[in-house]
């Protein structure tokens with residue numbers, strides 16, 4: 001069977017009138033079409049939501065979601081593949097009509113029953129959609145069937161487990177693609193290559209040579225108009241449980257035997273299983289939570305979190321988390337993996353810094369050396385690339401060193417807002433490659449780890465710090481590293 005036959009499919013988007021569809025999904029599908037990975041003969045998209053739209057309304061929205069410098073003829077051809085059906089998730093009749101529409105389109109486009117269901121709706125509907133798809137036999141076509149599920153995947157281990165059970169009534173684990181868009185980012189996918197294709201790094205990738213690892217996911221934005229959602233979630237659920245844990249497992253996993261989704265997942269799961277459990281009374285030694293207070297971002301005064309729209313004025317939800325993970329295995333015993341993530345921080349950046357240990361005997365210790373060296377920095381966004389900071393000789397001054405930086409950059413700054421992560425992930429799902437999606441084992445282990453911390457926070461067992469908007473977080477996060485002889489590297 002050739003690739004074109006496999007990729008021939010209908011993409012069904014639940015929540016086609018929503019924000020994610022417009023900002024990410026439609027432009028990503030267009031890029032796949034433009035690059036030939038979706039072929040004109042081989043795809044149709046069905047948009048579903050309650051609004052009383054027509055095919056043309058959806059096509060118009062799709063058209064406006066695409067960069068208008070693109071060729072109009074190509075855009076129009078692309079949009080002609082979109083169909084809209086008014087649809088209520090809670091109504092049986094909607095599913096019966098959807099099945100009829102899918103069968104008709106499969107016939108018209110000669111699509112061999114391949115169906116990709118994209119759940120771009122509130123998580124409360126995921127389970128209901130899955131069981132209705134099964135009940136009305138929408139999952140019983142002749143081709144493959146797959147489902148993409150947006151985050152958040154549950155709000156703790158028990159709700160995630162329940163969601164897994166509901167979705168598995170209709171889809172098997174290998175048909176479930178839990179999206180974590182960080183796994184679609186170029187440099188996150190590059191972590192494997194940096195580690196496993198370079199003999200200069202892999203021999204050093206362990207507790208003999210690495211002092212600590214720092215992972216920063218910082219945003220300058222506040223909660224914007226998503227205060228209602230965010231206030232029920234917080235930084236731990238929104239960023240740490242999923243994105244940070246995925247990055248940690250890619251950084252720390254053992255080399256897989258082969259680069260198959262199963263082998264890679266097995267190694268990632270082992271990392272999560274090796275996380276050193278922390279007891280309830282140790283939480284404040286390992287994790288810090290904070291909220292932003294009013295401050296300045298890019299010269300503009302911004303409000304504090306408690307004054308944001310749709311946020312309770314007494315809220316205890318954290319907008320910042322810093323933490324330390326310890327991985328109890330031979331490779332990593334004793335190496336802290338520090339993480340920090342927050343909103344309204346001084347810069348927008350996703351970065352991993354690997355700090356190598358000092359040499360046993362540093363011949364240059366008496367000269368000006370600020371320890372900004374022996375760092376490998378993986379820049380994930382907005383810059384993409386790698387920086388290595390080494391010691392070099394200071395010109396003309398004997399025995400003095402200065403940090404020198406070797407940089408490799410993908411130089412894509414100006415196009416970094418393009419939805420390339422979603423594009424990669426949707427295509428991976430269409431061709432059935434699940435490597436860059438979160439498996440239920442990973443999701444559950446990660447929830448099991450953070451649940452205890454969240455429950456202690458909900459009971460107010462540890463302090464809730466403040467940090468000024470436009471800063472890099474509370475002093476407590478600096479102290480956490482300082483007491484172990486480290487500092488956060490500037491981002």
Ligand code: NAP
Nearest residue numbers: 015016017018019020049050051088089120121123150151
């Ligand atoms: P949204 O803008 O609120 O859109 C929700 C969609 O669901 C709308 O199309 C709405 O359309 C539809 N809907 C609501 N109730 C329905 C019902 N009973 N039957 C059928 N359709 C219904 O949400 P979003 O921001 O696009 O987010 C969608 C999903 O992606 C959520 O799970 C979210 O957590 C996740 N996500 C979003 C982002 C983002 O940047 N937006 C990022 C990461 C994850 P009608 O009102 O017309 O029915």
